[in-house]
Amino acid sequence: MKKLETTLKKIKKINTEKMAEAENRLDQLTKPKGSLGKLEKMAIKLAGISSELYPSFEKKTHLVMAGDHGVVAEGVSAFPQEVTTQMVHNFLNNGAAINVLAAEIGTEIQIIDMGMVDDLEQEDLIIKKVKNGTDNMVKGRAMSQKEAIQSLEAGIEIAEEYINSGSKVIGIGEMGIGNTTASSAIIAVITQANLKDIVGFGTGLDQAGVEHKIEIIKTALEKNNPNPENAVDILSAVGGLEIAGMAGVIIGAAANNIPVVMDGLISGAAALIAQKLNPEVVNYLIPSHSSVEPGHKKVYEQLELNPFLDLDMRLGEGTGAVLAMPFLDTSISLMKKMATFAEAAVENSQA
Incomplete structure (x- = not known):
């Protein structure tokens, strides 16, 4: 029981600051806001879990x-x-x-x-x-x-x-x-x-x-x-x-x-x-x-x-x-590798 109790106490809230950073990054990419649907939500969640903007899931x-x-x-x-x-x-x-x-x-x-x-x-x-x-x-x-x-x-x-x-x-x-x-x-x-x-x-x-x-x-x-x-x-x-x-x-x-x-x-x-x-x-x-x-x-x-x-x-x-x-890999790759509106010189006033 001690192992279970100790492990349960170790579980923390995910990193909301890193999630906000990921959401901000996604909103700047060359696409309508939220248009990648669940892939965007996954990238944001994964950033919160790992406390990294671009976590790797190689293994x-x-x-x-x-x-x-x-x-x-x-x-x-x-x-x-x-x-x-x-x-x-x-x-x-x-x-x-x-x-x-x-x-x-x-x-x-x-x-x-x-x-x-x-x-x-x-x-x-x-x-x-x-x-x-x-x-x-x-x-x-x-x-x-x-x-x-x-x-x-x-x-x-x-x-x-x-x-x-x-x-x-x-x-x-x-x-x-x-x-x-x-x-x-x-x-x-x-x-x-x-x-x-x-x-x-x-x-x-x-x-x-x-x-x-x-x-x-x-x-x-x-x-x-x-x-x-x-x-x-x-x-x-x-x-x-x-x-x-x-x-x-x-x-x-x-x-x-x-x-x-x-x-x-x-x-x-x-x-x-x-x-x-x-x-x-x-x-x-x-x-x-x-x-x-x-x-x-x-x-x-x-x-x-x-x-x-x-x-x-x-x-x-x-x-x-x-x-x-x-x-998981796809959602992070999109967030990491897509160009932002500024980088691509694309007008985004209506995005």
């Missing part, structure tokens, strides 16, 4: 956190639990979508076992396992509060490790059969939205499967009665080990003035947990895409963030996060 790191969920026993997924392990093997063999995208964009990728049922020993797999999967949240709490804190702190440690090795931006993604159920439960608790407006088809459910999933989440929420004002209690009641790990990464990165690129529904649930622990973390979050999962919209409304991409995706793994990473 990018993407973290995929894996964990299993006891609630899978209730038939909430079209896939069996062993698919988590099979997909982790696929990641390690560079065979998944996230591997292709990370290689294409030039992003370092790391797979972390936060709580898989199986124990794998492979050189490229980081083991931060707190337990072998969560417990079935229909029958009791998903994990103890101690385990929730341990998972948060493991995420903080991973973020610090990569930041210390030079990472300037971190993407977060996940793998865990059943994790849309845990994420939907977290989102429901924090946003107080109706489950019918949150729960989607996940990995291959039909309409009957969605309705069953809603009933399972209702049962788990009634059974465990999480405190909506206590992030650790929410994680303990209905969370996931990989969700806690991603929340820890967000906290650790924010404490070190490093932006985190979010992915879809599950990383969104992690962001809500991190926001509950320290609201300032939102200023360090870069939204990537709009997931097909309906609950993702509720996440963005709660965080007051707007995604950059809408590709009808719902794969997970952090695919959206990696796809959005080049936008």
Whole structure:
């Protein structure tokens, strides 16, 4: 708990003076004011996060956190639990979508076992396992509060490790059969939205499967009665080990003035947990895409963030996060390399 508390206290407000400098620079460039839309907003935010007008994001790191969920026993997924392990093997063999995208964009990728049922020993797999999967949240709490804190702190440690090795931006993604159920439960608790407006088809459910999933989440929420004002209690009641790990990464990165690129529904649930622990973390979050999962919209409304991409995706793994990473470089390059009206001798009285 000490690690978590210490790191949360390190998170500061972003540099508003540097943001004003960036906005002023953008307003002088040879374009109508605000015409580059979200790219301008991103450049301003990145200047505030880094306290630099032209930050560099040469070293990018993407973290995929894996964990299993006891609630899978209730038939909430079209896939069996062993698919988590099979997909982790696929990641390690560079065979998944996230591997292709990370290689294409030039992003370092790391797979972390936060709580898989199986124990794998492979050189490229980081083991931060707190337990072998969560417990079935229909029958009791998903994990103890101690385990929730341990998972948060493991995420903080991973973020610090990569930041210390030079990472300037971190993407977060996940793998865990059943994790849309845990994420939907977290989102429901924090946003107080109706489950019918949150729960989607996940990995291959039909309409009957969605309705069953809603009933399972209702049962788990009634059974465990999480405190909506206590992030650790929410994680303990209905969370996931990989969700806690991603929340820890967000906290650790924010404490070190490093932006985190979010992915879809599950990383969104992690962001809500991190926001509950320290609201300032939102200023360090870069939204990537709009997931097909309906609950993702509720996440963005709660965080007051707007995604950059809408590709009808719902794969997970952090695919959206990696796809959005080049936008960081692009936004800064535009601000740095475009000519001002004065430099280009362009009349700007009507701009």
